[in-house]
Amino acid sequence: MAKGISSVAMVEELGRAGMLGFFGAAGLPFAAVETAVNHLANVGFPCGFNLIHSPHEPDLEAALAQLYIRKGVRLVEASAFLALTLPLVRYRTHGIHRAADGSIIAPNRIIAKISREELAERFFSPPPEKFLRTLIEDGSITAEQAELAGQIPMAQEITAEADSGGHTDNRPAIALFPTIASLATRLELKFGYSVKLRVGLAGGIATPAAAAAAFAMGAAYIMTGSVNQACVESGTSDTVRRMLAETRQADVTMAPAADMFEMGVTVQVLKRGTMFPMRAAKLYEMYRAYDGIESIPAAEREKFEKTFFKATFADIWRDTRTFFLTRDPHQVERAERDEKHRMALVFRWYLGQAAHWAKDGDPSRTIDYQIWCGPAMGAFNEWAAGSFLASPEQRRVATVARNILFGAALMTRANILRYQNVRLPADFRVEPFEDTQIKEYFA
Numbered sequence: 359m360a361k362g363i364s365s366v367a368m369v370e371e372l373g374r375a376g377m378l379g380f381f382g383a384a385g386l387p388f389a390a391v392e393t394a395v396n397h398l399a400n401v402g403f404p405c406g407f408n409l410i411h412s413p414h415e416p417d418l419e420a421a422l423a424q425l426y427i428r429k430g431v432r433l434v435e436a437s438a439f440l441a442l443t444l445p446l447v448r449y450r451t452h453g454i455h456r457a458a459d460g461s462i463i464a465p466n467r468i469i470a471k472i473s474r475e476e477l478a479e480r481f482f483s484p485p486p487e488k489f490l491r492t493l494i495e496d497g498s499i500t501a502e503q504a505e506l507a508g509q510i511p512m513a514q515e516i517t518a519e520a521d522s523g524g525h526t527d528n529r530p531a532i533a534l535f536p537t538i539a540s541l542a543t544r545l546e547l548k549f550g551y552s553v554k555l556r557v558g559l560a561g562g563i564a565t566p567a568a569a570a571a572a573f574a575m576g577a578a579y580i581m582t583g584s585v586n587q588a589c590v591e592s593g594t595s596d597t598v599r600r601m602l603a604e605t606r607q608a609d610v611t612m613a614p615a616a617d618m619f620e621m622g623v624t625v626q627v628l629k630r631g632t633m634f635p636m637r638a639a640k641l642y643e644m645y646r647a648y649d650g651i652e653s654i655p656a657a658e659r660e661k662f663e664k665t666f667f668k669a670t671f672a673d674i675w676r677d678t679r680t681f682f683l684t685r686d687p688h689q690v691e692r693a694e695r696d697e698k699h700r701m702a703l704v705f706r707w708y709l710g711q712a713a714h715w716a717k718d719g720d721p722s723r724t725i726d727y728q729i730w731c732g733p734a735m736g737a738f739n740e741w742a743a744g745s746f747l748a749s750p751e752q753r754r755v756a757t758v759a760r761n762i763l764f765g766a767a768l769m770t771r772a773n774i775l776r777y778q779n780v781r782l783p784a785d786f787r788v789e790p791f792e793d794t795q796i797k798e799y800f801a
């Protein structure tokens with residue numbers, strides 16, 4: 359989860375419990391990711407880092423991939439990719455070699471998160487030759503290494519992401535998963551890999567029943583997001599955690615995304631207790647309707663300055679300009695000759711800040727909080743109602759995850775009994791367990 363919401367503390371807690379967490383590197387400055395990498399290096403348990411495709415900031419994507427190579431990060435979760443990129447192929451092929459027994463060892467692993475089969479196909483295929491040629495030419499790999507790279511998939515594991523919090527295609531899990539799983543089987547045969555391709559499932563999973571359903575479909579693993587944000591270790595504010603604990607199934611909606619605002623891309627967010635989705639949608643409408651800030655009628659402009667921004671357009675542009683002068687000066691050049699682009703950057707300022715106000719728990723901006731969240735959150739709250747996990751202070755990420763997995767195992771066993779015509783008690787229900795109860799079960 360972006361901006362360090364999937365925090366170092368969360369990754370550590372999951373790792374110590376034998377689960378895999380990914381640090382939420384997206385949206386963070388390079389230095390903040392480097393600090394997290396240094397912190398999590400050599401921790402002695404599995405962990406990984408997110409690498410999000412950044413079409414607007416290709417240099418940052420390349421710098422992060424290079425950082426992961428330099429620091430020996432062995433597992434990266436690649437997400438939001440629309441196609442494979444050179445930095446990603448460079449990461450995957452770095453250090454590839456043949457072991458004494460003849461097997462191919464690629465020390466850097468990628469777990470790709472996708473929601474479309476075309477992309478799954480690219481990740482389950484070997485790295486494209488054109489990128490391998492470039493890497494040979496720039497001396498990153500040898501011709502022998504390129505030859506080995508041609509025999510392995512870009513990613514051995516793919517997480518099929520169904521309707522989720524944040525960026526999502528809103529695909530139903532039960533439709534998406536079988537397609538990606540069958541693709542894995544086909545491509546394994548086509549390429550004759552010596553390793554098994556595996557498909558995990560994410561999106562909508564926050565209860566034992568959902569996890570049991572994922573495993574029943576053949577998921578190699580499950581991944582959660584929304585429910586983790588509601589846990590004490592997440593890098594968000596207590597106010598957001600309390601809001602998430604009140605969330606019901608239908609309290610989420612799609613709203614314009616800050617990173618791909620101009621393209622009309624949307625993200626799934628919380629709508630209960632915040633006016634962000636409505637306000638962001640209004641800004642997108644204005645962006646479509648006007649050629650620039652000056653074209654917006656004065657009365658309307660004033661309304662936005664007073665209610666949405668609590669600052670003038672001029673002040674926001676000044677701050678935005680300063681920000682981009684260090685981060686990406688090209689944006690400033692473009693905005694100074696293109697009024698529409700300037701308007702987009704100002705509107706994106708609001709969208710970006712709205713996520714920070716939420717994360718920092720700014721009490722003066724509650725109404726503008728942008729909180730990424732999917733329907734899984736409501737499902738979890740309903741399941742946890744009346745138990746210790748109803749309280750946001752009790753939601754420890756490993757306890758929640760263990761409950762989802764343990765509960766899924768119980769439900770699966772109950773289902774096996776049902777198939778054998780065993781009548782279960784009418785009130786059979788899998789309820790949240792304290793950590794000690796789960797430990798006792800296995801003792």
Ligand SMILES: Cc1cc2nc3c(=O)[nH]c(=O)nc-3n(C[C@H](O)[C@H](O)[C@H](O)COP(=O)(O)O)c2cc1C
Nearest residue numbers: 359360384437522523524561562583584730732734
């Ligand atoms: C607050 C939040 C931030 C997220 N940020 C990212 C991100 O930066 N990169 C990414 O690959 N996925 C991101 N996701 C998606 C999650 O990693 C995960 O795939 C998804 O939440 C799973 O679906 P669920 O929300 O239904 O549990 C985010 C999700 C949430 C809720």
